[in-house]
Amino acid sequence: xxxxxxxxxxxxxxxxxxxxxxxxxEGSSVVSIVGASGAxxxxxxxxxxxxxxxxxxxxxxxxxxLVTLKGGALRRARRKIGMVFQGFNLIDRLTVMENVLAxxxxxxxxxxxxxxxxxxxxxxxxxxxxxxVGIAHYANKRADELSGGERQRVGVxxxxxxxxxxxxxxxxxxxxxxRTSEQIMVLLQSLASELSLPVLINIHNVxxxxxxxxxxVGLRHGKMIFDGAPADFTKDALDAIYGGIEAPExxxxxxxxxxxxxxxxxxx
Amino acid sequence: xxxxxxxxxxxxWQRYDRKERLIRYAVMLVTxxxxxxxxxxxxxxxxxxxxxxxxxxxxxxxxxxxxxxxxAQIVSALIETVHxxxxxxxxxIFIALPVSYIAAQNTTPNRACLWLGRFIxxxxxxxxxxxxxxxxxxxxxPGVLAGILAIMFRSIGFIGKLMxxxxxxxxxxxxxxxxxxxxxxxxxxxxxxxxxVMPAFFAIVILRWDINIRESTVLGLVGAxxxxxxxxxxxxxxxWPTVATILIAIVVLVLIGxxxxxxxxxxxx
Amino acid sequence: xxxxxxxxxxxxxxxxxxxxxxxxxxxRYGLWLLLVVYLVWAFGSLPFNWDRIAExxxxxxxxxxxxxxxxxxxxxxxxxxxxESFQIAILATLLGVMLSIPFAVMAxxxxxPLPIYLFGRAVIIISRSFHPVIVAxxxxxxxGFGPLAGILTLTLYSIGFVGKLLAExxxxxxxxxxxxxxxxxxxxxxxxxxxxxxxxxxxxxxLSMYQLDSNLRASAVVGIVGAxxxxxxxxxxxxxxxxxxxxxxxxxxxxxxxxxxxxSGWVRKKIW
Numbered sequence: 001x002x003x004x005x006x007x008x009x010x011x012x013x014x015x016x017x018x019x020x021x022x023x024x025x026e027g028s029s030v031v032s033i034v035g036a037s038g039a040x041x042x043x044x045x046x047x048x049x050x051x052x053x054x055x056x057x058x059x060x061x062x063x064x065x066l067v068t069l070k071g072g073a074l075r076r077a078r079r080k081i082g083m084v085f086q087g088f089n090l091i092d093r094l095t096v097m098e099n100v101l102a103x104x105x106x107x108x109x110x111x112x113x114x115x116x117x118x119x120x121x122x123x124x125x126x127x128x129x130x131x132x133v134g135i136a137h138y139a140n141k142r143a144d145e146l147s148g149g150e151r152q153r154v155g156v157x158x159x160x161x162x163x164x165x166x167x168x169x170x171x172x173x174x175x176x177x178x179r180t181s182e183q184i185m186v187l188l189q190s191l192a193s194e195l196s197l198p199v200l201i202n203i204h205n206v207x208x209x210x211x212x213x214x215x216x217v218g219l220r221h222g223k224m225i226f227d228g229a230p231a232d233f234t235k236d237a238l239d240a241i242y243g244g245i246e247a248p249e250x251x252x253x254x255x256x257x258x259x260x261x262x263x264x265x266x267x268x
Numbered sequence: 269x270x271x272x273x274x275x276x277x278x279x280x281w282q283r284y285d286r287k288e289r290l291i292r293y294a295v296m297l298v299t300x301x302x303x304x305x306x307x308x309x310x311x312x313x314x315x316x317x318x319x320x321x322x323x324x325x326x327x328x329x330x331x332x333x334x335x336x337x338x339x340a341q342i343v344s345a346l347i348e349t350v351h352x353x354x355x356x357x358x359x360x361i362f363i364a365l366p367v368s369y370i371a372a373q374n375t376t377p378n379r380a381c382l383w384l385g386r387f388i389x390x391x392x393x394x395x396x397x398x399x400x401x402x403x404x405x406x407x408x409x410p411g412v413l414a415g416i417l418a419i420m421f422r423s424i425g426f427i428g429k430l431m432x433x434x435x436x437x438x439x440x441x442x443x444x445x446x447x448x449x450x451x452x453x454x455x456x457x458x459x460x461x462x463x464x465v466m467p468a469f470f471a472i473v474i475l476r477w478d479i480n481i482r483e484s485t486v487l488g489l490v491g492a493x494x495x496x497x498x499x500x501x502x503x504x505x506x507x508w509p510t511v512a513t514i515l516i517a518i519v520v521l522v523l524i525g526x527x528x529x530x531x532x533x534x535x536x537x
Numbered sequence: 538x539x540x541x542x543x544x545x546x547x548x549x550x551x552x553x554x555x556x557x558x559x560x561x562x563x564x565r566y567g568l569w570l571l572l573v574v575y576l577v578w579a580f581g582s583l584p585f586n587w588d589r590i591a592e593x594x595x596x597x598x599x600x601x602x603x604x605x606x607x608x609x610x611x612x613x614x615x616x617x618x619x620x621e622s623f624q625i626a627i628l629a630t631l632l633g634v635m636l637s638i639p640f641a642v643m644a645x646x647x648x649x650p651l652p653i654y655l656f657g658r659a660v661i662i663i664s665r666s667f668h669p670v671i672v673a674x675x676x677x678x679x680x681g682f683g684p685l686a687g688i689l690t691l692t693l694y695s696i697g698f699v700g701k702l703l704a705e706x707x708x709x710x711x712x713x714x715x716x717x718x719x720x721x722x723x724x725x726x727x728x729x730x731x732x733x734x735x736x737x738x739x740x741x742x743x744l745s746m747y748q749l750d751s752n753l754r755a756s757a758v759v760g761i762v763g764a765x766x767x768x769x770x771x772x773x774x775x776x777x778x779x780x781x782x783x784x785x786x787x788x789x790x791x792x793x794x795x796x797x798x799x800x801s802g803w804v805r806k807k808i809w
Contacts, residue, residue, distance in 0.1 A: 049448050083445070093463040106449050113459070306628055319680075327678060408590050411590075499671065503675075
């Protein structure tokens with residue numbers, strides 16, 4: 001269970017990016033966080049694993065306070081928080097397998113990391129997960145030889161290698177073409193239920209948010225202004241979140257009827 | 269229309285506008301004055317200048333034909349020169365990499381380390397190899413050790429500066445991803461930084477090796493080993509045909525060095 | 538993506554090893570062996586005088602002890618040396634940059650006939666092969682000690698460096714402008730001046746600034762073999778064990794180089 005309460009993030013003396021944000025995520029639900037650029041979505045996710053330092057407030061993962069952790073304790077906590085990035089953030093010059101195994105860096109010692117001598121269990125897990133998402137045959141290919149969708153699958157597998165207790169996804173589909181991004185959303189959705197893992201997805205595409213997630217959280221100017229089921233996410237809520245802010249047209253108008261086609265993609 | 273015709277009649281074509289022209293004239297004037305002062309002031313005995321072409325061609329004549337007798341000795345001195353350059357380049361890597369790490373803004377542990385790193389790089393680069401050689405010959409006596417150290421001390425600045433820039437230019441995102449997995453600093457370096465700077469590293473080391481071959485040909489002139497020792501000896505004994513052979517040998521060495529360098533670049537990168 | 542259930546099939550234990558950078562094991566271990574053999578050979582064949590090297594630390598202590606604090610007492614000598622270095626650098630840059638233009642034209646394949654091209658290239662290659670100190674020692678032998686040898690050395694050095702880059706620049710010019718001049722009936726020289734030089738001029742100005750900076754550095758060095766300038770003063774100070782004066786010279790050299798690097802960088806940024 002992830003509990004965020006009164007989270008504030010302020011850069012320098014500027015207007016705070018996050019203003020006393022409260023959010024609770026339980027069980028294996030997939031939560032999408034929507035909002036215009038600059039609404040604080042990305043900052044919020046990065047506060048959870050402390051890639052960004054929160055100014056004040058509290059974040060608890062399964063009862064453990066994350067905001068005050070330091071050094072080794074912080075690194076051990078980060079192992080339990082998987083993250084998927086918009087730009088995939090793979091190490092281009094290493095192989096797919098090395099990228100995937102990098103998810104275990106918090107667990108292995110430095111010698112194992114540098115010599116690439118990972119425990120057998122890790123390698124088994126890597127192959128199993130790569131087969132699950134359909135990239136096992138690329139194990140020894142360099143990461144930059146893969147297509148965008150394949151690279152994001154590597155990113156997802158790397159995050160799952162951490163055996164996370166929560167998965168954060170920061171605009172995981174924004175760098176992908178529409179078809180591939182549907183596939184990645186389906187993948188995240190089904191992995192969440194298979195591994196009974198809570199997943200937080202920052203997403204720009206409201207149509208996808210409504211289709212693939214069970215709960216939508218709307219941010220505007222660092223404040224939560226919507227929290228509810230996709231069915232309740234009406235035109236009014238959309239206007240409240242994006243109103244007066246220029247948002248990519250096709251994302252707002254796209255029809256949320258992709259559930260069917262998503263399944264079809266998954267099977268191709 | 270009529271106004272315009274009048275304006276047209278007055279038009280003069282000019283390459284530069286007024287301010288530009290003033291700056292150009294000022295720069296030219298200053299240059300001329302500096303050159304005039306230099307020519308008047310410099311400590312040169314002008315008749316020698318007019319005689320210089322004769323002197324140079326007579327020296328050239330004395331060198332011809334090259335004397336191939338000392339060739340075996342020259343070749344072994346050339347090999348020593350290559351050894352100095354190669355060993356020094358290899359050893360430099362072990363010092364230059366940590367220095368570049370602390371001198372790069374995005375990896376340095378703290379500001380004190382940053383400035384220490386920059387200080388090392390600047391002092392290494394500002395002192396020429398041969399001046400470093402002078403210092404090390406004074407300390408360790410004439411010989412190859414002084415030469416190796418001189419080449420190393422100059423190369424640290426070169427390799428360290430370029431590697432530091434390579435580290436500063438890496439893609440931040442993999443670093444972020446590695447930090448998010450809970451990896452320690454050392455592991456982040458090994459996974460996110462090292463692979464990214466690898467190509468730059470090879471290119472820089474190969475480039476410096478090529479330069480070091482050239483630089484180590486002169487070390488001997490201050491007693492720091494290599495082909496320069498023989499060259500100095502030949503010049504001191506006025507053995508001009510031998511000097512000519514040594515010069516040809518140096519050109520051949522440098523050309524071979526360039527060929528090897530471009531071969532390595534093609535293979536590795 | 539054919540198997541939606543991860544635990545559906547359980548294959549036996551699988552292993553994975555990082556694929557090696559060099560796939561062929563013979564070649565891989567061969568290269569390591571080669572490296573070890575080379576190191577043994579190189580260290581074994583180099584003549585190290587260990588007795589003399591062992592004295593190094595006390596000597597270093599004496600040198601640095603004698604060198605601190607650096608002595609600026611003989612400021613006059615220092616000033617004369619630097620003045621001469623500047624003069625050498627300025628004249629050599631001027632001559633070198635001017636002479637590099639004809640050599641660059643000669644060494645550009647697209648505008649020079651083959652025999653002249655080969656000659657131009659040879660001059661540039663040879664002047665680039667020799668370290669300026671070697672050239673300096675030859676000029677000292679030919680025209681005697683003093684700044685003249687330094688100027689000649691650095692002029693040749695500048696021709697080699699500027700000439701090479703300029704020749705490459707000429708080879709990459711926009712050929713259309715040359716054709717336009719020829720179509721207008723211009724002769725060889727007129728074509729050069731109107732179609733070729735304007736295209737390379739911006740580069741030439743930047744290169745000159747760079748070369749002035751680089752000649753200033755080199756002029757501090759050619760003096761060590763007697764070609765005038767501060768290098769000679771430094772060499773003398775070292776020879777006479779005047780380490781405090783030598784360190785003063787070194788400090789000033791570093792300061793001058795940093796300042797000149799800064800100025801030259803600033804000017805090049807302004808021009809480009």
